[in-house]
Amino acid sequence: MKPFAIAKILTLGLFSFTFNSFSSQVLQVPNSPVNQKILDKLDLDYACMGNTKDHLHFHLDQRAKNILESNKFSKTSLFKDSKIVNENIESQFDIESFSKTKNDLGIYHTHQELVQELQETAKKYPSLTELKVVGTTVEGNDIHAIVLSNKKSTLDKKSFLVTGTHHAREWISTEVPLASIQDLLQSFSSDDEASTILNNSTLVYVPMLNVDGAIFSRTQQRMWRKNRRKEGISSTGVDNNRNYAYEWGGAGASGSAWSNTFRGPEAMSEVENKVIAQLHDQYDFVTAISFHSYSELILWPWGFTDKMKSKDHKIFEKYGKKMGAIMGGYKPIQASGLYPASGVFDDYLYGQHGVLTYTIELGKQFVPKPSEVPTINSNGSKLLRYMFTEARAPFENVANTTEYQIAQALENIVKSLNINSEVTSYTNELSALQSFKKEQIEAVMKDLDMSPLTRIQINRLIKKQALFNTLQDK
Ligand SMILES: [Zn+2]
Numbered sequence: 489m490k491p492f493a494i495a496k497i498l499t500l501g502l503f504s505f506t507f508n509s510f511s512s513q514v515l516q517v518p519n520s521p522v523n524q525k526i527l528d529k530l531d532l533d534y535a536c537m538g539n540t541k542d543h544l545h546f547h548l549d550q551r552a553k554n555i556l557e558s559n560k561f562s563k564t565s566l567f568k569d570s571k572i573v574n575e576n577i578e579s580q581f582d583i584e585s586f587s588k589t590k591n592d593l594g595i596y597h598t599h600q601e602l603v604q605e606l607q608e609t610a611k612k613y614p615s616l617t618e619l620k621v622v623g624t625t626v627e628g629n630d631i632h633a634i635v636l637s638n639k640k641s642t643l644d645k646k647s648f649l650v651t652g653t654h655h656a657r658e659w660i661s662t663e664v665p666l667a668s669i670q671d672l673l674q675s676f677s678s679d680d681e682a683s684t685i686l687n688n689s690t691l692v693y694v695p696m697l698n699v700d701g702a703i704f705s706r707t708q709q710r711m712w713r714k715n716r717r718k719e720g721i722s723s724t725g726v727d728n729n730r731n732y733a734y735e736w737g738g739a740g741a742s743g744s745a746w747s748n749t750f751r752g753p754e755a756m757s758e759v760e761n762k763v764i765a766q767l768h769d770q771y772d773f774v775t776a777i778s779f780h781s782y783s784e785l786i787l788w789p790w791g792f793t794d795k796m797k798s799k800d801h802k803i804f805e806k807y808g809k810k811m812g813a814i815m816g817g818y819k820p821i822q823a824s825g826l827y828p829a830s831g832v833f834d835d836y837l838y839g840q841h842g843v844l845t846y847t848i849e850l851g852k853q854f855v856p857k858p859s860e861v862p863t864i865n866s867n868g869s870k871l872l873r874y875m876f877t878e879a880r881a882p883f884e885n886v887a888n889t890t891e892y893q894i895a896q897a898l899e900n901i902v903k904s905l906n907i908n909s910e911v912t913s914y915t916n917e918l919s920a921l922q923s924f925k926k927e928q929i930e931a932v933m934k935d936l937d938m939s940p941l942t943r944i945q946i947n948r949l950i951k952k953q954a955l956f957n958t959l960q961d962k
Pocket of ligand 1: 535536654655658780781
């Protein structure tokens with residue numbers, strides 16, 4: 489036997505041994521500010537991974553184990569009251585019904601299959617669809633959007649946005665938008681609800697936003713989350729759901745290119761994020777739904793701060809609860825109720841553009857079992873029909889009451905107090921608040937669930953501003 493062959497056998501043997509000893513698990517730890525800080529500081533991977541108000545789940549792979557070995561103090565904190573909830577997270581990507589080839593993933597669409605299906609759909613329903621290339625990625629792939637609307641209808645139309653696969657490994661998040669497209673087109677002529685929706689709406693679907701990442705997850709590295717932006721010679725990737733221009737650079741997003749929640753070199757640096765901004769400029773959405781997996785949650789703004797609810801919390805809650813019920817019991821909750829995350833889709837479209845925006849965390853794993861997919865698709869399609877029918881002017885009845893004005897001023901101050909915020913001036917808001925009674929302000933603060941510390945901080949600022957204004961007047 490040639491020395492080369494022997495070396496090869498030895499290497500293979502060593503590889504399989506090392507491979508078996510690599511376990512890629514999910515560890516559940518108590519959801520506390522201390523643990524959130526540790527996970528962020530060590531750049532451990534815990535986003536979109538079965539988190540609840542009480543527990544955080546993070547990916548305990550070899551990399552995480554190495555990091556924790558050299559941070560013993562953090563390890564002790566994290567491992568206290570922890571438990572393994574998934575022995576091998578990667579096994580979900582290799583279940584029986586998937587073919588192991590690059591070109592067939594069973595019930596799940598490859599990028600190529602997705603494009604083919606969209607092209608066939610556009611050809612089959614020319615009067616109801618328009619297929620568009622809305623961007624080209626760093627690896628030269630087209631990002632497709634398909635617009636559904638009855639071109640012959642002259643009714644006033646409201647616009648909706650539906651996105652899938654911000655995160656590469658969340659395969660199911662492309663399937664639900666695709667299912668909804670087929671649901672509406674196939675029922676158009678036979679079903680009143682579907683025809684009404686297509687007659688009076690413009691529905692913009694981007695089923696696979698992060699195309700490069702999606703291809704990479706499907707062909708190379710299943711647990712890949714980000715896009716494929718290059719830093720130097722390495723494709724380290726940016727987390728597209730930390731790159732939006734709203735409170736970019738705040739909590740729950742990393743400045744390290746190696747982190748799974750890397751926010752990017754600047755806000756909106758990524759083509760995928762620019763696509764969303766351009767689509768909003770063009771269509772002026774009233775409501776937007778972004779599908780992710782997993783956790784069985786309905787999430788809404790704010791993401792960037794857990795110091796307060798949004799001034800429109802009750803509206804978000806109303807639709808959120810209904811969507812949770814349609815999905816068979818998903819938990820509706822303000823996103824930062826789990827942990828703060830900045831530069832996210834929901835905050836950007838709502839905070840910057842006033843769009844009613846939700847993130848739906850589908851299923852119990854990134855890639856649910858093929859047998860579970862039809863139910864998730866069908867519930868997801870119902871959820872979208874509900875929103876297309878009911879959330880057409882969600883903020884229409886919001887009255888510009890005193891309480892709403894106070895809430896708006898408080899919201900701007902909290903935003904300005906947020907670290908790394910570009911907004912630094914809140915003197916106008918503070919002066920405005922002086923025209924309201926202290927009890928009124930306190931009542932709104934309570935209504936917004938403001939943290940006691942933030943209340944004290946803002947009350948102090950109002951007093952200081954009042955003093956300053958009195959001195960100015962003299
Ligand atoms: Zn996600």
